[in-house]
Amino acid sequence: MKIIPAVDIKEGRCVRLSQGKADQETVYSDDPVAMACHWDEEGAPLIHVVDLDGAFDGQPANAETVKQIIYNSSVDIQVGGGIRNLKTIEAYIKAGAFRVILGTIAQKEPEFVAEACREFPGKIIVGIDARDGNVAIKGWVEVSDQRATDLAQKLESYGVAGYIFTDISRDGMLQGPNLKSIKEFADSTERPVIASGGVSKLSDIEDLLALAPNGVEGIITGKALYDKSFTYPQTLELLNRHAG
Numbered sequence: 001m002k003i004i005p006a007v008d009i010k011e012g013r014c015v016r017l018s019q020g021k022a023d024q025e026t027v028y029s030d031d032p033v034a035m036a037c038h039w040d041e042e043g044a045p046l047i048h049v050v051d052l053d054g055a056f057d058g059q060p061a062n063a064e065t066v067k068q069i070i071y072n073s074s075v076d077i078q079v080g081g082g083i084r085n086l087k088t089i090e091a092y093i094k095a096g097a098f099r100v101i102l103g104t105i106a107q108k109e110p111e112f113v114a115e116a117c118r119e120f121p122g123k124i125i126v127g128i129d130a131r132d133g134n135v136a137i138k139g140w141v142e143v144s145d146q147r148a149t150d151l152a153q154k155l156e157s158y159g160v161a162g163y164i165f166t167d168i169s170r171d172g173m174l175q176g177p178n179l180k181s182i183k184e185f186a187d188s189t190e191r192p193v194i195a196s197g198g199v200s201k202l203s204d205i206e207d208l209l210a211l212a213p214n215g216v217e218g219i220i221t222g223k224a225l226y227d228k229s230f231t232y233p234q235t236l237e238l239l240n241r242h243a244g
Helices: 032-042 052-057 063-072 086-095 104-108 110-119 148-156 179-187 202-209 232-243
Strands: 002-010 013-017 025-029 046-051 076-080 099-102 124-131 134-137 142-147 162-167 193-196 216-221
Touching (some): 013 032, 025 032, 032 232, 046 063, 086 110, 099 110, 104 110, 104 124, 104 148, 110 124, 110 148, 142 148, 148 179, 162 179, 162 216, 179 202, 202 216, 202 232
Parallel strands (some): 002 216, 046 076
Antiparallel strands (some): 002 013, 013 025, 134 142
């Protein structure tokens, strides 16, 4: 199990949004690269980097900052936000990205996911965001009528490396993860799942660790770390205790 710090970039700054709403942001740093390096030094094995402007606009807006994070980090970086074509995927992978996250386009054009998986095997992970079980797209601005579990089953056969599942009703709200929806989603696929959204305290991470047998292999945490509800070393201690 990996605890994965999030670095969300908006207008060149490291921010967190509440429920993905662009007008409800908290700025944590003017230097996302330094923030990523901090989590690297704290011992994170993987960092989750999202170009929020890209997610809203449909094309990367902070690509150079993302690349600087990759160049300056010693650990794996997974990248998402506004990735809609093979050229962008290739640019990030050539820069050294561990994995590239496809979001909105996976729901809109699933055949593109199949093409990307053929072109970049093992490098494509799909972010599926859901509200009340239905897929949310375009930076969470729209909610479709497609079930998240149905989309996961459809994309699984295309060769995706895994999924990031976010219950957006909990994201950035520090209300605790929606364990029921995460378990339902993880049970619907054979691929590994990274859970995201709602982690507010160490006991939330402990609750998610219990879903490892269901296929949950990672936990993304953002706001709680930035608000110092707990420290990253504390999450590592918890993992070690759980493993022991």
